[in-house]
Amino acid sequence: MRVLVVEDDARIASDLxxxxxxxxxxxxxxxxxxxxxxxxxxxxxxxVVLDLGLPRLDGLTILKRWRGNGREMPxxxxxxxxxxxxxxxxxxxxxxxxxxxxxxxxxxxxxxRALVRRAAGRGSALQEAGDLVxxxxxxxxxxxxxxxxxxxxxxRLLSYLMLxxxxxxxxxxxxxxxxxxxxxxxxxxxxxxxTRLRRKxxxxxxxxxxxxxxxxxxxxxxx
Amino acid sequence: MRVLVVEDDARIASDLxxxxxxxxxxxxxxxxxxxxxxxxxxxxxxxVVLDLGLPRLDGLTILKRWRGNGREMPxxxxxxxxxxxxxxxxxxxxxxxxxxxxxxxxxxxxxxRALVRRAAGRGSALQEAGDLVxxxxxxxxxxxxxxxxxxxxxxRLLSYLMLxxxxxxxxxxxxxxxxxxxxxxxxxxxxxxxTRLRRKxxxxxxxxxxxxxxxxxxxxxxx
DNA sequence: CGGCGGCTGTCAGGCCGCTGTCAGGTCCGT
DNA sequence: ACGGACCTGACAGCGGCCTGACAGCCGCCG
Numbered sequence: 403m404r405v406l407v408v409e410d411d412a413r414i415a416s417d418l419x420x421x422x423x424x425x426x427x428x429x430x431x432x433x434x435x436x437x438x439x440x441x442x443x444x445x446x447x448x449x450v451v452l453d454l455g456l457p458r459l460d461g462l463t464i465l466k467r468w469r470g471n472g473r474e475m476p477x478x479x480x481x482x483x484x485x486x487x488x489x490x491x492x493x494x495x496x497x498x499x500x501x502x503x504x505x506x507x508x509x510x511x512x513x514x515r516a517l518v519r520r521a522a523g524r525g526s527a528l529q530e531a532g533d534l535v536x537x538x539x540x541x542x543x544x545x546x547x548x549x550x551x552x553x554x555x556x557x558r559l560l561s562y563l564m565l566x567x568x569x570x571x572x573x574x575x576x577x578x579x580x581x582x583x584x585x586x587x588x589x590x591x592x593x594x595x596x597t598r599l600r601r602k603x604x605x606x607x608x609x610x611x612x613x614x615x616x617x618x619x620x621x622x623x624x625x
Numbered sequence: 626m627r628v629l630v631v632e633d634d635a636r637i638a639s640d641l642x643x644x645x646x647x648x649x650x651x652x653x654x655x656x657x658x659x660x661x662x663x664x665x666x667x668x669x670x671x672x673v674v675l676d677l678g679l680p681r682l683d684g685l686t687i688l689k690r691w692r693g694n695g696r697e698m699p700x701x702x703x704x705x706x707x708x709x710x711x712x713x714x715x716x717x718x719x720x721x722x723x724x725x726x727x728x729x730x731x732x733x734x735x736x737x738r739a740l741v742r743r744a745a746g747r748g749s750a751l752q753e754a755g756d757l758v759x760x761x762x763x764x765x766x767x768x769x770x771x772x773x774x775x776x777x778x779x780x781r782l783l784s785y786l787m788l789x790x791x792x793x794x795x796x797x798x799x800x801x802x803x804x805x806x807x808x809x810x811x812x813x814x815x816x817x818x819x820t821r822l823r824r825k826x827x828x829x830x831x832x833x834x835x836x837x838x839x840x841x842x843x844x845x846x847x848x
Numbered sequence: 849c850g851g852c853g854g855c856t857g858t859c860a861g862g863c864c865g866c867t868g869t870c871a872g873g874t875c876c877g878t
Numbered sequence: 879a880c881g882g883a884c885c886t887g888a889c890a891g892c893g894g895c896c897t898g899a900c901a902g903c904c905g906c907c908g
Binding site for chain 1: 857
Binding site for chain 1: 894895896897898
């Protein structure tokens with residue numbers, strides 16, 4: 403996690419840096435507006451902490467330029483106490499969160515963490531198990547990087563197995579999930595789906611434990 | 626048991642909260658999508674009850690983001706009556722169960738309990754006795770760290786002995802547990818299973834007390 | 849509207865591992 | 879030493895599971 407701290411007050415900057423570092427961030431600092439703009443525009447940060455009162459180039463302007471250039475990293479804006487207009491402007495400029503000064507370091511760290519995590523949810527939401535990767539946003543599946551086309555039903559099955567990949571899933575539970583109607587199916591619809599999926603995914607992905615249920619293959623503790 | 630209720634209709638939310646609380650849950654409510662997403666992403670709940678129609682941020686989107694971020698708590702989705710597509714989408718997004726509105730509170734509570742129970746087996750659910758370890762998630766057995774492949778019946782036998790490892794289990798009780806039918810079996814099916822298990826586990830694991838029953842080996846109270 | 853193709857449940861057939869049964873053999877308690 | 883409780887290996891039937899084929903359903907498109 404790489405974070406850029408833009409703050410001209412040396413004492414605050416050093417406090418911020420210390421707090422964020424002890425929270426596990428890799429911190430880079432910058433006191434000058436022009437330099438900050440350049441860094442944020444060219445480097446990749448997971449988070450920027452941006453003070454608005456800066457020499458040479460206003461914080462809001464920097465933020466607007468970044469956004470205008472398509473830079474989408476989360477930005478946490480520090481505003482002076484009660485400067486309400488600044489807050490509104492900050493939002494308009496594309497800030498993701500703001501914190502009025504003075505603030506407690508714990509709160510800043512908490513918000514920083516939340517922002518980073520939230521930003522993670524923006525990209526493609528990937529879940530993986532072994533060679534299999536499913537993208538829950540695009541509802542797509544790929545195996546060893548190669549996309550595999552699956553039907554809606556097959557996708558549901560895979561995504562459920564993926565979500566509960568730590569367990570063995572008994573057939574009843576899968577049936578309940580795929581079809582909802584809890585009237586006991588006496589058919590082998592499930593087996594059919596499994597077979598068709600296996601044909602697409604090849605061996606070594608969908609595992610069966612006779613008498614127990616199904617699971618995604620990399621299930622560590624042996625056989 | 627901590628549960629998050631995400632529901633914008635105040636009346637329904639309060640009914641839900643009351644029902645779940647009287648069922649022994651600790652309830653937190655949230656009517657706003659953005660806030661719900663944040664809570665579910667940063668707090669740890671044992672269950673989330675999620676209504677799909679929300680202001681600011683759609684329930685399905687929230688769910689997908691949670692899953693994409695690796696949040697795996699059980700989620701019970703509330704859908705509008707007859708909105709079948711919603712149900713399917715909910716499953717696709719990673720819901721563990723869903724309930725069409727309107728519903729009876731008893732049913733919701735029942736399903737909530739079931740979900741929590743199911744998810745309870747998620748942490749390292751290891752039970753051990755002596756050198757023997759049973760993983761109830763993976764339904765696997767290992768001896769001195771070495772995985773042993775057992776059949777469904779053998780597994781049930783072992784897990785029953787494990788559960789009651791403090792005492793000696795008479796054969797009738799085991800038969801009853803394994804086969805249900807209480808008509809006294811005059812066969813030696815049980816002995817056969819025991820023998821096969823002993824072959825896999827080696828000596829010193831399954832003990833016999835002639836005339837009393839079976840037990841797992843390290844039986845504390847004086848030999 | 850009618851044909852077409854993809855999706856999916858059903859059916860029949862088959863494989864093979866699991867499991868009860870049987871026929872002994874062994875061990876323990878009395 | 880005897881009887882019964884228990885063990886064990888062999889074996890055959892069953893049932894869980896797999897698979898290919900087929901048909902109904904539905905959306906798509908001309």
